[in-house]
Amino acid sequence: MGDERRLRAVVELAQAMAAAQALPDVALAAAAGAREALGGAFAALSVLDAERGRLRVLVNEGALAEGEEAFPADESYPVGDFPEIAGEPRARVESLAEGASSDPRAEAQRRRGRACRVVAPAVLRGRVWGELQVARGPGEPEFTARDADFAAVLAAVVAAGLAQHERLAEARRLAFTDALTGLANRRAVDIRLDEAVERHRSTGAVVSLVVCDINGLKRVNDTYGHAAGDRLLERFGAVLALCAASVPGALAGRLGGDEFCLLADGTGLADVERAARDLCRRAGELDVGSGVACGIASTAEAVGPVSSARRLFRLADAAQYRAKAAGSREPVVAGRGGAGGEAVALADAPGAPGGDRRGLRGRARPAPGEEATPR
Missing domain, CATH: 3.30.70.270 (Reverse transcriptase/Diguanylate cyclase domain)
Structure with missing residues (x-):
């Protein structure tokens, strides 16, 4: 994908997230926009659940495997298994061939028929909010280091969209909620x-x-x-x-x-x-x-x-x-x-x-x- 098309993809991703209202719709817009921008067959957006020490999947989008849910009730993985979450936040490209990674989520993606993926943390207010990943199937070109750099840009756009969603949600809450009782005003x-x-x-x-x-x-x-x-x-x-x-x-x-x-x-x-x-x-x-x-x-x-x-x-x-x-x-x-x-x-x-x-x-x-x- 050329630079002009990638720039257009970034703009479209930001616009799609801004148009969404509820968090599931925002997450779906983020995953779909990132998948299209990176030319993947599948994408997912996960949120960091710091209290449980887990990375919880909000949405799976694209070509889903048998039994895989678009909005899983409780698909989550230990945070310690994700170096880009537990350590220095960075985007990476990863082969999903058998034995290529000890990451439990990578193994789950391999079992679901995906061959390679690019993963990028979404950083919000200086802290990791969650993770964006896009995968391709067997026979498709492997992601490159340039794709990882672009994924980092997309993850930053996703984080900005999430921040905007949180601000608007808080503004709506304040506009329609009684401050003393928490009931509707x-x-x-x-x-x-x-x-x-x-x-x-x-x-x-x-x-x-x-x-x-x-x-x-x-x-x-x-x-x-x-x-x-x-x-x-x-x-x-x-x-x-x-x-x-x-x-x-x-x-x-x-x-x-x-x-x-x-x-x-x-x-x-x-x-x-x-x-x-x-x-x-x-x-x-x-x-x-x-x-x-x-x-x-x-x-x-x-x-x-x-x-x-x-x-x-x-x-x-x-x-x-x-x-x-x-x-x-x-x-x-x-x-x-x-x-x-x-x-x-x-x-x-x-x-x-x-x-x-x-x-x-x-x-x-x-x-x-x-x-x-x-x-």
Whole structure:
């Protein structure tokens, strides 16, 4: 391959990695780009698992042998068997003929019908992150020292792509995660709910939203300090995450302050109710706070057309306030008799706020013993 084609291959590799989102896709783009750039039949990218002292294969790409997996569950090798990992990081060319190497991975590649390979460590922030290898089969030209130099360049591009992926992943995490509880934040909930309601409108899929408000947070803050209040929020967030895990595909989020939610898309309402009841029970068992008020709104109930995320929020919010006003230890479901019927009337009342959820606060009386001042 001429210098111009190799330069083009480097650019294409970098572009393919930049376009990928999840780490498996990034690894696949790296392996495929390196294999094409070096004219190999097979490529693999491995990551260094320093805690276990192993080099773990992330992806195998190209012509796979029988039984070989593209994304192996646990294909790994001792780090001490790799001189380019345990010692001075360097790229090398290696014959895979029988007896040519004591490297256990080289032996594994030989058994899989590969004749030679080039191996290059991927160095990230001055430390070895993992290893890139490209192999050829019998009858194909052997790799040269020039190929090893080029493999080192490709490994550097792969390391840069991995660093970019980590930075973007961290930026996405910070943008969509509540810093205190680790749950999804309001931005993440809004995006997911908009998507869920759109699917409901086009396919009829059930969307259910649980909105919950911790009782007594202000009292905890005033009595024990805000550090204790933060601990209550953290503990409740952990309980919510535990309950959400019982609902397939559910998203647990913190909307802000003492308000949290659970969003389920395409799951039956019965599972959501069960999780919400469990949440109320577990929240009541915490040694601080006074439990939680939960409201549920679902397209599976008789709440009228749900054409926007805003309306589903209004319904769930109104149901939550009716639960708080009644001092209920069980969730109130909008559209289901009693307080649930009142919730629909509250959400659809003339002048009901559209996007400002806190505008509903004046429409529900606090439960006995609850503070009436803003929290």
